[in-house]
Amino acid sequence: MAQRRRRERQIVIDIQTEPQPSDLGDVRVTNRAVVLRHVRRHAPCSRADIAAHTGLNKATVSSLVTELIDRRLLRETGLTENRVGRPATMLVLDGEPYAALGMEIGADELVVVAVDLGGNRLLTWRRAFAAPLAAPAETVRALATLARRAINRVNGQGRTILGLTVGVPGLVDTAGTVPLATALGWRDVPVATALRAALRDPDFTIAVDTDANLAVVAEQRHGVYAGTADLVHLTGGATVGAGVLTGGRPLRGARGFAGEVGHVPVDPAGPVCECGRRGCLTALVALPAVVRRLLPDVEVDGPVTDWLPELERVQTLARQEDPGVLAGLAEIGTHLGHGVSILANLLNPQVVTMGGHFAVLAPWLLPAARAELHARALAPAAGGCQLVASRLGATATALGGATVALATVESGRLPVS
Amino acid sequence: MAQRRRRERQIVIDIQTEPQPSDLGDVRVTNRAVVLRHVRRHAPCSRADIAAHTGLNKATVSSLVTELIDRRLLRETGLTENRVGRPATMLVLDGEPYAALGMEIGADELVVVAVDLGGNRLLTWRRAFAAPLAAPAETVRALATLARRAINRVNGQGRTILGLTVGVPGLVDTAGTVPLATALGWRDVPVATALRAALRDPDFTIAVDTDANLAVVAEQRHGVYAGTADLVHLTGGATVGAGVLTGGRPLRGARGFAGEVGHVPVDPAGPVCECGRRGCLTALVALPAVVRRLLPDVEVDGPVTDWLPELERVQTLARQEDPGVLAGLAEIGTHLGHGVSILANLLNPQVVTMGGHFAVLAPWLLPAARAELHARALAPAAGGCQLVASRLGATATALGGATVALATVESGRLPVS
Numbered sequence: 001m002a003q004r005r006r007r008e009r010q011i012v013i014d015i016q017t018e019p020q021p022s023d024l025g026d027v028r029v030t031n032r033a034v035v036l037r038h039v040r041r042h043a044p045c046s047r048a049d050i051a052a053h054t055g056l057n058k059a060t061v062s063s064l065v066t067e068l069i070d071r072r073l074l075r076e077t078g079l080t081e082n083r084v085g086r087p088a089t090m091l092v093l094d095g096e097p098y099a100a101l102g103m104e105i106g107a108d109e110l111v112v113v114a115v116d117l118g119g120n121r122l123l124t125w126r127r128a129f130a131a132p133l134a135a136p137a138e139t140v141r142a143l144a145t146l147a148r149r150a151i152n153r154v155n156g157q158g159r160t161i162l163g164l165t166v167g168v169p170g171l172v173d174t175a176g177t178v179p180l181a182t183a184l185g186w187r188d189v190p191v192a193t194a195l196r197a198a199l200r201d202p203d204f205t206i207a208v209d210t211d212a213n214l215a216v217v218a219e220q221r222h223g224v225y226a227g228t229a230d231l232v233h234l235t236g237g238a239t240v241g242a243g244v245l246t247g248g249r250p251l252r253g254a255r256g257f258a259g260e261v262g263h264v265p266v267d268p269a270g271p272v273c274e275c276g277r278r279g280c281l282t283a284l285v286a287l288p289a290v291v292r293r294l295l296p297d298v299e300v301d302g303p304v305t306d307w308l309p310e311l312e313r314v315q316t317l318a319r320q321e322d323p324g325v326l327a328g329l330a331e332i333g334t335h336l337g338h339g340v341s342i343l344a345n346l347l348n349p350q351v352v353t354m355g356g357h358f359a360v361l362a363p364w365l366l367p368a369a370r371a372e373l374h375a376r377a378l379a380p381a382a383g384g385c386q387l388v389a390s391r392l393g394a395t396a397t398a399l400g401g402a403t404v405a406l407a408t409v410e411s412g413r414l415p416v417s
Numbered sequence: 418m419a420q421r422r423r424r425e426r427q428i429v430i431d432i433q434t435e436p437q438p439s440d441l442g443d444v445r446v447t448n449r450a451v452v453l454r455h456v457r458r459h460a461p462c463s464r465a466d467i468a469a470h471t472g473l474n475k476a477t478v479s480s481l482v483t484e485l486i487d488r489r490l491l492r493e494t495g496l497t498e499n500r501v502g503r504p505a506t507m508l509v510l511d512g513e514p515y516a517a518l519g520m521e522i523g524a525d526e527l528v529v530v531a532v533d534l535g536g537n538r539l540l541t542w543r544r545a546f547a548a549p550l551a552a553p554a555e556t557v558r559a560l561a562t563l564a565r566r567a568i569n570r571v572n573g574q575g576r577t578i579l580g581l582t583v584g585v586p587g588l589v590d591t592a593g594t595v596p597l598a599t600a601l602g603w604r605d606v607p608v609a610t611a612l613r614a615a616l617r618d619p620d621f622t623i624a625v626d627t628d629a630n631l632a633v634v635a636e637q638r639h640g641v642y643a644g645t646a647d648l649v650h651l652t653g654g655a656t657v658g659a660g661v662l663t664g665g666r667p668l669r670g671a672r673g674f675a676g677e678v679g680h681v682p683v684d685p686a687g688p689v690c691e692c693g694r695r696g697c698l699t700a701l702v703a704l705p706a707v708v709r710r711l712l713p714d715v716e717v718d719g720p721v722t723d724w725l726p727e728l729e730r731v732q733t734l735a736r737q738e739d740p741g742v743l744a745g746l747a748e749i750g751t752h753l754g755h756g757v758s759i760l761a762n763l764l765n766p767q768v769v770t771m772g773g774h775f776a777v778l779a780p781w782l783l784p785a786a787r788a789e790l791h792a793r794a795l796a797p798a799a800g801g802c803q804l805v806a807s808r809l810g811a812t813a814t815a816l817g818g819a820t821v822a823l824a825t826v827e828s829g830r831l832p833v834s
Contacts, residue, residue, distance in 0.1 A: 378679075379596070
C-alpha cells in the first residue's frame, strides 16, 4: 500500500530552498496556521471538529485555541453544537482587534480597502486621482493622505493594523521601488520608502507589489475560481499585466519582474507601444488601444485618466450590434487570445481571469479570444486552460493587497502585542 | 530589531498550499534533510560542525547521525579533525548502498545515467536509437532493455535503486503519459506505465518528465550556475523547450505542460512548424531549421536522427568565417534572443542556460541573441537575465533524471529497507 502510494505520487523536488532546521516552535506556528485556516473555512466549529478534521490531537488543539482566544484571533460564540454527548462550544474567527489595508495606484484613481481577519471588508474608498498627470512625489502624498484617513478610521474602531500593501501598474522590485511604470510615466520611484516616511514610520509592514500580483491573490481568495492553485489574472485598463500563481505560490522571478505579458510582441506590424516597441499586447488590447480602434472620433493622445464614458459608449454600441464595433471587438479578442496562448504555453494555468475593461467587454471579447487560445496553444484543449471574466470589479487589486497583508497572522505567527 | 527585520523581509504568501499539521515525525524528517544537505555540501565534517552550522542541538545531531550511519546514508571516515580539544570523527555521505537512475529518449539516442547519493556518476551509457522511425512500443522496449542492463550493473555493485526518471522531448502529464511529442511523432503514449510493466513492476519509483524539466535540475545541481533559484534551461536539438525553476521550485502548471516556449510564435511570416502553425520558435531555431537555413544542399525533410555531421560542418564553416553561415547564425541568434525575451518578460529568470546545438554554436549565436534579448525585454537590463551556454553536454537530461530520483532520500525520508 505504501509502495502503491509512493508510485502514484508525483515527485516534486525543491532543490534550491534550503531545508531549515525545524524545532518545536516551528511546529506550533504551523499548527496554529492549520487551526486558523480550519476555522476560517468551517466556522462555526468546535475544538473536537478541528481535531477530527486536521488530525491534530485534542490536547494540542485545546492549547492552541486557548492561546488564539487569548490573543483575540478566535472567539467562542456562546452557541453549542446540537449533538449527542457533552455540548461543544463553537468557535469563530475573532479578528475584531485587527485589520489589514490594501491600496492601489491606478491610472485614474487611488483605492483603499480594509479587511478584518476573516477577509470581510471594513471599508472601500476610491478617490479620483490622475497619477499620470502628477509628479510621483505628489502621487505618494495623495496616497499617504488616503492611507492616513483609512488608518484613523480603522484605529478608531479599536483595531490594530497588521500591514499595508500597495499595488502599482508597473515593474516593482523586491525593495518596493518601481523602476518603470509606463502607464504612470514613472521611473525609479521608491514607493515603499516614501510612503513609510510619509506615514511617519508606522509599526506595521508596508509592502509594494504589481497590481496584477495583488489582483490574482484576490481572485484566489475571493473570486469565482477561488482555491485554484495554477491561476493567472490578466489586468485590463491603461496597461496589461499578468499576476501568476503556480502551485499556489506567487511567481515573482529573480527581481520581482515576472508576469510582464503586456510587452510580449503579438503583431510585428501592429501599432507602436508606449514602451517604444511595436505590436506589444498592450498596444493592441489595453483600454487606449481599444478606444482608438473602436471610437476613431475620440482624441486619445493625452494621458488616460477617466475612460468610463468611452467604455460605456463601446458597450452601448456593442449591445446595439454596431457591425464596426462588433468586428473590432472580435479582432481585439483575437489578439487577447494570442497573448493568453503564450501564458498557456509557458505557465499551463488552470484558469486565466481577466479584469478591468476585459471583464466589462467579456461578452464580445471572449468568443474570439477562446478560439484563438485553442488554435495557438500547443497542448490539447489548451492544457485545460479556462479563460473567464473576473467578477471582483475595480477594487480587486486593493482587496488583494489587504489579503496579502494578513499573511503573517495566517501563516501562524502571532501579531506583535 | 524584530520590527526592522519584519520590514525588510519580502512578504511571500502561499495561499493555496494547505498548511499541513506538523508533528514530531515531520520535524525529524526535516532535520534529517538538513543534516544530509550539510554533509553533502561540506563533507568531511564533524557532528559538532553540523550542530554549529545548522543550529540543531548536539544531542539531536548525534541521534540523527547515528540513524543515518545505521541506514548507510552517512559513514565515518576514520579521519579526525585537527583541532584543540577532543578529536572529532569526520563524516561523509556514504550512499555506497544506493543509486538512482536517469534516462532520456532523444531524437537519435537513448541515454542512461546512474549516480550515487552524492551525485557522482556511476555509469553513463548512450545508445544510438532513432525513436522517430520506431513505433512507441518499440522505443519503450529498447528503453527497458537499456534500463535493465543499468539496473543489473548497479545491483551487481550491491546497490539498491532509489528511483528512475525518464526525460522525453514533448508534453508529459502528471501520470507520466505523453499526450504529444512532435519530435518523436508520438500521441498519447503511457511511458511510465509501459516502462513499469516492461521492468516487471520493480520496487522503486518510475517517473517521466520533459527533457527540459530534468535538464534544468541538472543545471541547478551540477551546472556552472548551480544554486540559482530562478533558472531556465532551453533545450536545443530536434525541438526546443524550456525547463523552469522559480524560487527553487519546478514550474509545472496545472497538468504538467508548462515551459512550452518552442511553439510561441516569433515570426508570423516564418516557416511552417512541425506542429502545423507558422513561425514558432522551433521552426526558426531548432536543429532542423538551423541545418535547413545554413546548409541548403542538405536534405532535411526526413526525420532527424543523427545530425552530428551537419552540426560539425556548420561549426567548421563558422570557424572559417564563411559570410553566409555567419549571417545565418546571427539571424538565428536574433530569433533565439526573441524567444528568450519572452521567457525574461514572463518569468524574470536570473540565468537562462542553453543546451544541445545552442551550446555548440554559442560563440556565434550569443552576441545576436543577447542583443535581441536586451532590446525586447521590458525590464531594465532584461531584469538581470544572463543568457549562457550549458557545459553539461548531451547527457544533462539523464543526469537530471537521476538527480530527481534522489529527491525522496534528500528530503529526509529513509529508503525502504
